[in-house]
Amino acid sequence: MTSQSDETAENDPQHGSARPQSAPAPVGFLRGERPVDAGDNFGEPSADQEETGGAPSPTPLPGSGLPTHLEQLADRAREYVEAASSPNTRRAYDSDWKQFCSWCRRQGVEHLPPDPQVVGLYITACASGAATANRKPAAVSSIERRLSALSWHYRQLGERLDRGDRHIATVLDGIRNTHGRPPVQKEAVLPEDLIAMLETLDRGTLRGLRDRAILLIGFAGGLRRSEVVGLDVAADQTEDSSGWIEILERGVVLTLRGKNGWREVEIGRGSSDSTCPVIALETWLKLGRIAHGPLFRRVTGGGKTVGPERLRDQEVARLVKRTAVAAGVRGDLSEIEREGKFAGHSLRAGLASSAEVDERYVQKQLGHASAEMTRRYQRRRDRFRVNLTKAAGL
Secondary structure (H helix, E strand, O other), X not given: OOOHHHHHHHHOHHHHOOOOOOOOOOOOHHHOOOOOOOOOEOOEXXXXXXXXXXXXXXXXXXXXXXXXHHHHHHHHHHHHHHHOOOHHHHHHHHHHHHHHHHHHHHHOOOOOOOOHHHHHHHHHHHHXXXXXXXXXXXXXXXXXXXXXXXXXXXXXXXXXXXXXXHHHHXXXXXXHHHHOOOOOOOOOOOHHHHHHXXXXXOOOOHHHXXXXXXXXXXXXXXXXXXXXXXXXXXXXXXXXOOEEEEEOOOEEEEEEEEOOEEEEEEEXXXXXXXXXXXXXXXXXXXXXOOOOOEOOXXXXXXXXXXXXXXXXXXXXXXXXXXXXXXXXXXXXXXXXXXXXXXXXXXXHHHHHHHOOOOHHHHHHHHOXXXXXXXXXXXXXXXXXXXXXXXXXXX
8 A cells, every 4th residue: 555655755846746947057068068977886876866855056157248149049058068967967966066165164265266185175074974964974986976076066167176186086095995895786676576566556546556567667677767757658748758668569668868878678568467567557558547748657636646747766766665665575674774775776686687588688678888787786696606616626
């Protein structure tokens, strides 16, 4: 059954639907600069990125003195700058910049012009937990992302931060050596786990049918949570779409737009109607009366009314956490520990870990440029499959 907290979160405009509104573009928009991707942990968002909220607010473009007939082009250029990076990246970079500026104010130092010594002290404060009010030390990956955010923001202001300066590079090396840890990866949702999670959903409500389709499509497609919620019913239907679906006799084809271009993901029909992602999708489309626009939307009115707004990607993470706990997945752990183990990427890792096919097919489905990246998603799949101890004669 749907929890009250889920319904409250979904009905809350702050959590429930459309992507954040775009902010003015930074001053360097005409230089074609863009942020590096906000860096996840082997493709998985860090805790900082998952919890970061609010819309980006880089420095607005000052009066540029452009002729009136070029103002529309300037507006369009700003839109292209916004499209050059994902909303999650922009939110994370904006949060990092605000945190750095706030820290500088508290310490009585200037953030302009960029001073490598000040930045070196800042990342030291991040590593020790002195940079924020909660006194929580930042992970090495979060500190590296914050440096990327500072470099990008300084470029937009016409400044340059030298990350190779000894005040930054040497301190960062020390932080890596002292605080570096293996990457924290989300637990993979395996097929038997997914089936148990599906049984926790109420098939008598539209929310239950929608969530069922989300879990099955996300797993079978090996999709990121942003890819799941970014889908439209067909091409060119909404401006914030990141792809669309095409249902065929033998399955469904997803056309997805990523940072490296477009790709197609094929999801075949399942061996059982109860676990077939295509049937779950068709059921959601039919009973939800969705013929145009966002594929996965908010459901209100006790799970009986489908709204027009697109779900936010955080809702996919919450869905996976909630159903995994309700299904008793990893019952050897406490409920709090289990909540920390599962998120949207658990579906993606689950497909990579359980699909017993040639690795190149899994790599293609996940859209990875290298087989090495795909192997990082294969949780425990190849452990001890090859025993070099015995092979060596011991």
